[in-house]
Amino acid sequence: MSLLEVTGLEVEFKTAEGVVKAVKGIDFTVERGQTLGIVGESGSGKSVTSLAVMGLHRSAKVTGSVRFDGTELIGAPAETVRKLRGRRIAMVFQDALTSLHPYFTIGDQIAEAYREHHGGSRKAALARAVEVLGDVGIPEPARRVHEHPHQFSGGMRQRAMIALALSCEPDLIIADEPTTALDVTVQAQVLELLKKLQQDRGLGIIMITHDLGVIARVADEVLVMYGGSAAEQAPADTLFSTPRHPYTRGLLDSLPRLDAEDGEALRSIPGSPPSLLNPPPGCAFHPRCPVYAADPNPLCTGERPLLKLVADGHKNACQLDGVTA
Template identity: 65%
Template sequence: MDAPRPTAPADPRQATPLRDAGEPLLSVRNLSVTFPTQHGPVRAVDSLDFDVHRGRTLGIVGESGSGKSVTSMAVLGLHTGAQVTGSITLDEQELVGLTERELNRLRGRRMAMIFQDPLSSLHPYYTVGEQIAEHHRVHFRSGRAAARRRAVEMLAEVGIPEPQRRAGEYPHQFSGGMRQRVMIAMALACEPELLIADEPTTALDVTVQAQILELIARLQQDRGLAVVMITHDLGVVARVAHEVLVMYGGRAVEQAPVDTLFAAPAHPYTRGLLDSLPRLDDPDDAPLRAIPGSPPSLLTPAPGCAFAPRCSRAASAAASERLRCQTEPPVLSGPAGHASACHLPTYEGAPS
């Protein structure tokens, strides 16, 4: 019997119908990111494609080292020294190849990012109000008084009590959850169209995590934001995402609507991630089920499927199919709306 899967609350996702289906706000095509190292080039992201529409959330999920954060940083042009190839368009404007000055005009104004650790992202020597106000002044050339009012407005919008007073406080005077709210306020102060959230709830307890996710969902509905949620937590994906991109070894291994992916994962890696979740019917002392083996080395990529050495489906397949998994890279394909990069996929209605 399959483990119960977490499901997203109905309201946040149903309240944001797909708009401009033919014209995504963010479109990524054949994106590759390669870092030079003393041991040779490392391709951290390889031939990645995805779209994000206004009012929708794309969840990007995978183990550490799968390329999730590298992808998000590439969208904002934050990689120094890396070779970025392919195409990244924001509302049909090509971002790959823009100068640092051109990117600075877009960062914060049209696209913004919430980082994992707000304490390291906020400057300890300036008040939170000053930091939000400075962000607004840079992009709108506003005066100090107007920028300060905007900072207080944003603190109030993200649910920080007594925003006028707390704008004059320093990051260390805020709890972890409140600091993350400050980061959201800063990210949205200039009303961007695209919000990238990189593990925004990892360091928070479950209650505060739920509050932050509900806040992002509400702000998305109010503003029609396109959101990319980077996470390793499938519970977060189930709660907020409309579509899901599963990454492994720098490549996309499965793409599907969130309900489809949780109900009928096609790729064995996705199945392994879901099976590693705690089950409600497990005894309290039951060990968690882990995917055997380790993620692949990106210095010496395998000639075939990167997941083949860890894949029980490939191990139990016929010799010819097993050889294909080991030598031939799979291509992302499948039924409309549900693509998998696997030689032995299982779709809904097929045996797993």
């Protein structure tokens, strides 16, 4: 049994302009000790997917199946989800400065989460806070546990967020852009910390980011999202060596290269991500796709493409994969 099994996940929001289909039929699994990377541009549905797994959508229609260690979470009683959230499924949110409460100390915030699930005295919970702050590399944790978020640097706040997530010893951590706005040195430290904690504790991790460099460093499996749908899914080594979807190739081509000639301009994907309120017909990427631009094919504007197995462990949602002229 997989630690997490997501099948046919769909998330819709009602707005004054109409229904926004933010996530459309996403499938993936996460095993114990495995890191799944979810990548894509802003607006692709990455964070909406993670919040659906956590049961944190309040005004959205969420359908499909999210099974955690055999327990179905979609449609489950709120109390069932609440007991799992934070205790066995934890999340490292995108912006540590806004995710941590400015009024309360770091220690109080970690202690509150610990007492919610484990009970015990405030003194015991603060001792646990000191322990996990030390685990994530905060110097002098017994002193800094009494400091407020603004007294921590950006990298230390992110470590405090990871400590908060680890305080109840979860089985799965969802890290939503955990290295955003951090310099490359601190970014590397945070990633190494997550990797070490995973090795020590057998954690399942979902790493959500737009940074393919981060994914290359930590992920075992990669899910590429575009316009709320899955575009490609494969083991990390396979995806980076033989990407098959034009969108994935565009993302990889946009990375800076050490072997680039002096003065060579960075490549980019032309156009903008699609409107989720009024998406284009068929493949949502076709208006920006260089393959379609060179040779328009009616398959690209017909039915919405779904992931299909194109090689061992490699799935692709491009309608033209395997189609010969």
